[in-house]
Amino acid sequence: MKSVTLFFTLFLVFMKVNAQTKNLYEPVLTGDAAMKMAQKAFNEANKSGHRISVTVVDQSGQTLAVLRHHNAGVHTLRASYKKAFTANSQKRETAEIAQGIKNGTIPEDIRYLDENILILDGGVPIYIDGKVVGGIGVGGAHGSEDVRIAKAGISAIEVNTNQ
Numbered sequence: 001m002k003s004v005t006l007f008f009t010l011f012l013v014f015m016k017v018n019a020q021t022k023n024l025y026e027p028v029l030t031g032d033a034a035m036k037m038a039q040k041a042f043n044e045a046n047k048s049g050h051r052i053s054v055t056v057v058d059q060s061g062q063t064l065a066v067l068r069h070h071n072a073g074v075h076t077l078r079a080s081y082k083k084a085f086t087a088n089s090q091k092r093e094t095a096e097i098a099q100g101i102k103n104g105t106i107p108e109d110i111r112y113l114d115e116n117i118l119i120l121d122g123g124v125p126i127y128i129d130g131k132v133v134g135g136i137g138v139g140g141a142h143g144s145e146d147v148r149i150a151k152a153g154i155s156a157i158e159v160n161t162n163q
Helices: 002-022 031-047 076-090 094-103 108-112 143-154
Strands: 053-058 063-068 123-128 131-139
Touching (some): 031 053, 031 063, 031 131, 031 143, 076 094, 094 108, 094 143, 131 143
Antiparallel strands (some): 053 063, 053 131
């Protein structure tokens, strides 16, 4: 009887330790990955002749990387940050949010949640292993081009970015 009890006790301890170990991994967006994304987006914009700013934020909305074309409009730097912040905090593309507001499926008041919320195309959340770890925002081109450039930037990192 003692050996059976000891076996089950050890089994339960092992299972608990094993379960706790699995929960320790949290995907993180590194500064290096953020710089690679910003640079790729910046290069993509330059190839297309767009003068843009690109910002990458981490999961807490803090800036990890910023690039600005020397002829980008003065508004593009702040816009790119706000788009990245919004995509990260809302865990969806800013274009999707704008469409939801237009359709009435997302309340228009969402724009008042934080001073950094901006509902314009060009903000895309960054996923690693199915978890939002940050956002990338592009400002300075037309909205659909901002989105395309942001997604090109995300493609610079070689991880499972699936939602």
